[in-house]
Structures are given as structure tokens and as C-alpha cells.
Amino acid sequence: MKTDRQLQQDVSAELGWEPSVHAARIGVEVKDGIVTLAGRVDSYAEKWTAERTAQRVSGVNALATRLKVQLPGFSKRTDADIAGAVQHVLAWTAELPAGALQVRVEGGHVTLSGLVDWHYQKQQATQSVRRLMGVLGLSDEIGIQPSVVVTVIKSDIEAALNRVAILDAGKIAVAVQNAEITLTGTIRNWAERETALGTAWATPGVHKVVDLMKLAH
Numbered sequence: 001m002k003t004d005r006q007l008q009q010d011v012s013a014e015l016g017w018e019p020s021v022h023a024a025r026i027g028v029e030v031k032d033g034i035v036t037l038a039g040r041v042d043s044y045a046e047k048w049t050a051e052r053t054a055q056r057v058s059g060v061n062a063l064a065t066r067l068k069v070q071l072p073g074f075s076k077r078t079d080a081d082i083a084g085a086v087q088h089v090l091a092w093t094a095e096l097p098a099g100a101l102q103v104r105v106e107g108g109h110v111t112l113s114g115l116v117d118w119h120y121q122k123q124q125a126t127q128s129v130r131r132l133m134g135v136l137g138l139s140d141e142i143g144i145q146p147s148v149v150v151t152v153i154k155s156d157i158e159a160a161l162n163r164v165a166i167l168d169a170g171k172i173a174v175a176v177q178n179a180e181i182t183l184t185g186t187i188r189n190w191a192e193r194e195t196a197l198g199t200a201w202a203t204p205g206v207h208k209v210v211d212l213m214k215l216a217h
Helices: 004-017 044-055 079-091 119-130 154-163 190-201
Strands: 026-031 034-041 062-069 101-106 109-116 137-144 172-177 180-187 208-215
Touching: 004 026, 004 034, 004 044, 034 044, 044 062, 044 119, 079 101, 079 109, 079 119, 109 119, 119 137, 154 172, 154 190, 180 190, 190 208
Parallel strands: 034 062, 109 137, 180 208
Antiparallel strands: 026 034, 101 109, 172 180
């Protein structure tokens, strides 16, 4: 098990290894395996990347963030400009059905709502928006509408988890109720967590995944 000092060094090194993050502007504090990031970033996309970069380091139990997005002068946009850009990029995102999502912008913070058929469509929408110039934050209120025929089968999900080389699937338990999946058990790092959740979300008919997995110490 890593000490807090070792973990602080590893997170700082991983941030320095990520080319899209200005690591020199980000301070890293660790206490009892909980990492806190503080400092200034130039965009919401950089903030999001810094958080995901820290989470993928082995030994990180939880993450707190005090990162502030301070846009350079040339990046600032009005809420109306941002809303127009968001609607435009969503219209050009091939994975999204036309008119499925609604957009609200307040103080540079974008909220997406509406219904889609698949989790990957939620991911495509948020991924497209978070990198837009002028965005200070993003709230995902997009729902997934259950399929007419729910084909969620516990054995299929377990088989899918077993096919993923990065996972120790034997330590993850799967429970299915209607179109809701609950994952319990232990994972070794955040990368395993993200992989397990992504695998569950890829199952046809799923509209909710409950994550009760715990990091192994």
C-alpha cells in the first residue's frame, strides 16, 4: 500500500505526463489516500482531463477538486454564443438523434437534458460539449429510455466482463433487476472501475448502472 507521500508523487508525475494538462499550475495534496487537486486551468476540458488523470493512478481512493477554470480573454463567450455552439455541435454529432437533447447555459455552465437510447450517446454528447471554447462546467441530466424489449441477462454481462483482459472479473458480482444493473465487489484501481462500468453500460436495454464496487487496499 502506498504512503500518502508516494501517492502525491505518483499523481504529480502522472499529471506531468499528460500533455493536455499544465501540471505546473496544479497542486496535489493527499491525506489517507484521498487526493485533492487545486489550482487554475484554462478550460473545462483541461479540468476534466486533470481529474481523470489523477483517478487512474493506482492507490487513489477518492478525489476532491478545487480546480478553478479561468478562461483566457480570447476564450470568453456569452451564454448565447455558448448555447449556439452547443446546439451546433450536437446537431453534427452523428450518434445523436436529431432534437433529442435540450440545452441550458447559465454563467458559462452548460446543462444537457433529454432522452437517448444508449449510454454511449450520453458520452458522445458530453464529450462534444466539454471541449467547446467558453464552457466553464457541464451537468449531464440526460436520461436513457428503456428499450421496448429489455434483453439484460446476468450471464451475458458476466461473460462480457470476463472477456476484458484488464479486469479481475471474478471479484465483481453482477445483480440485475429489470433494466438496472448493480455491480459490487472489489477493483484494483479506477481504470478497472471505468472498464467494468463501461462494459455494463454496453449491454442492450440497460438504463441504469449502480456502482457499489470498492477499491482494494
